[in-house]
Amino acid sequence: MTSIPRSLLPIAATLALVAGTAHAAGPAQSNPAKPKVAAGKTIAGMWALTKTEYDRHEAMPLTPKALALQETARKAREEGGAVLSASGRKCLPIGMPTFMTNEFALEVLTAPDRVTLLSENSSLPRSVYLDEAKHPGDIEASWNGHSIGHWEGRVLVVDTVGFNDRVGPVGNAGVHSPTTHLTERLYLKDPDTLVDEMTFEDPTYLTRPWVNVHSYRRLPPHSELWEYACEVDAPGWSERYAGDPEAKLPK
Amino acid sequence: MKITAPALAFLAVLGAAPAFAHHAFNMYENDRYVTLTGTVKTWTWKNPHAMIDFVTDPATGKTDTWSVECSSPNIIGRRGWSMDSLHVGDHLTLTLHPMKDGSKYGLMVSVITPKGATLKDKD
Numbered sequence: 001m002t003s004i005p006r007s008l009l010p011i012a013a014t015l016a017l018v019a020g021t022a023h024a025a026g027p028a029q030s031n032p033a034k035p036k037v038a039a040g041k042t043i044a045g046m047w048a049l050t051k052t053e054y055d056r057h058e059a060m061p062l063t064p065k066a067l068a069l070q071e072t073a074r075k076a077r078e079e080g081g082a083v084l085s086a087s088g089r090k091c092l093p094i095g096m097p098t099f100m101t102n103e104f105a106l107e108v109l110t111a112p113d114r115v116t117l118l119s120e121n122s123s124l125p126r127s128v129y130l131d132e133a134k135h136p137g138d139i140e141a142s143w144n145g146h147s148i149g150h151w152e153g154r155v156l157v158v159d160t161v162g163f164n165d166r167v168g169p170v171g172n173a174g175v176h177s178p179t180t181h182l183t184e185r186l187y188l189k190d191p192d193t194l195v196d197e198m199t200f201e202d203p204t205y206l207t208r209p210w211v212n213v214h215s216y217r218r219l220p221p222h223s224e225l226w227e228y229a230c231e232v233d234a235p236g237w238s239e240r241y242a243g244d245p246e247a248k249l250p251k
Numbered sequence: 252m253k254i255t256a257p258a259l260a261f262l263a264v265l266g267a268a269p270a271f272a273h274h275a276f277n278m279y280e281n282d283r284y285v286t287l288t289g290t291v292k293t294w295t296w297k298n299p300h301a302m303i304d305f306v307t308d309p310a311t312g313k314t315d316t317w318s319v320e321c322s323s324p325n326i327i328g329r330r331g332w333s334m335d336s337l338h339v340g341d342h343l344t345l346t347l348h349p350m351k352d353g354s355k356y357g358l359m360v361s362v363i364t365p366k367g368a369t370l371k372d373k374d
Contacts, residue, residue: 048329051374077277103326120325219329228298228325 043156043186044110046223047194047216049103058210066170066205087167091230093124095143096163096182100196101173101214107225108186108194115149115156120228128158135161141178143167158184170205174212179204192218279348279358291341292316296334298323303337303359305345319347321359322372332370341365 062070087094094102104121117126124142128149139146139162146162160182168176185197194216201209289307301321306314321327324334337343342365347357359372 104323105325105329226325226328228323231299 041188041191042110043115043188043194044108046219046225047106047108048219049101049106050193050215050217051103060170060175060210061207062170063205063207066175069170092166093143094119094122095124095167096126096145096160096176097174097198097200097212098167098171099126099144100184100198101212104228105219105223105225106216115158118225120226123229128156135159141165145180145182154187156184156186158182158186160184169202174198174200174210175202175205177202177204189215194218278350278352280351281348281358283349284346284360285349285357286344286346287317288342288344289314289317291337291339291343294337294339296324298325301327301332301359303345303362305343315355317347317355317357319345319357319359327370327372330371331368332372336364336370337362 060066099117099119099122100106102119102121104119106120107118109116109118113129113131115128115130117128119126122144124144126144126147128147130149130151132148135146135148141162141164143164143166145160147158147160149156149158151157161180163176163178163180165178169180174180174182179202181201183199183201185195187195189195196214196216198212198214199209200206200212287305287307289305292304292306293302294304295302301324303319303321305317305319307317308314321332324332343362345362346360348360350356361369361371361373363369
């Protein structure tokens with residue numbers, strides 16, 4: 001290999017950058033460049049939920065308030081014919097924790113100061129800020145909450161608060177309320193398996209912390225992130241919940 | 252079938268759900284499997300759910316037309332399905348969960364294509 005004199009290194013680096021830019025802007029390559037970090041050593045990439053893990057749950061330690069809400073929902077469903085949830089009828093964002101626990105593909109992007117998670121089932125990304133030691137004091141309540149994180153070796157630890165009151169608050173995958181505190185540990189169990197250990201704390205709906213673990217399989221190389229839109233007027237959609245007493249069919 | 256009672260509770264309360272995004276599925280008999288043979292009348296590869304209209308073989312001199320709801324293309328597209336998986340006129344064997352009300356509407360479980368490949372939507 002030809003060595004480059006030390007004095008020319010900055011020029012060489014610039015040329016490499018220019019070359020890289022030209023490559024990126026050029027036509028699609030049949031043999032895409034090898035990623036700098038080998039797949040299998042990073043949580044970055046495209047993932048899909050592994051259903052066998054999803055279905056493994058311990059009973060949630062619910063407070064009387066949460067149990068009463070569950071009973072109301074059960075009655076609406078079994079006795080009132082409710083098919084769609086209120087958020088489903090309105091095409092509202094899925095929010096957390098469903099963001100992480102649905103079967104649509106998930107993309108994880110890592111940068112030095114943040115990790116971004118994209119779900120094909122959500123128009124709202126999740127941003128995990130790695131450069132904030134604590135949550136700001138004026139968080140606006142939101143669907144995905146406010147997340148800060150740090151790396152413990154190869155484990156990404158994510159701390160999330162600031163959920164709104166528009167989802168849940170109690171579901172099979174966890175809780176989502178203004179009093180919810182969610183801690184996640186994201187790591188690779190093996191090169192092609194991502195794990196998300198979620199610990200929920202919520203004095204309103206849980207009597208003690210509750211842990212829920214999901215795993216995801218790595219999608220094949222070069223898998224793309226597909227669009228998905230919630231469309232209440234899509235063909236075949238309205239018929240499905242026509243029997244729901246609360247359904248207002250779009251005109 | 253892996254979908255459990257807690258999963259049903261989740262659907263109604265938290266809303267969007269795995270495989271059945273946007274709506275619950277308590278209108279289906281999720282523990283009943285019906286297998287039919289027949290011919291594809293329409294095949295729609297479109298969100299929020301792929302759909303098949305399907306005319307059954309005339310078992311007793313009469314045919315039925317079923318509408319079968321599949322998961323979103325985003326979901327089954329990761330399980331080996333594509334827009335070209337099925338075509339109008341294909342003769343298929345498919346397995347579905349029927350509606351509780353007896354209408355000819357079902358939830359896709361799996362299909363065997365004319366080439367003999369099995370495409371799964373749900374376990």
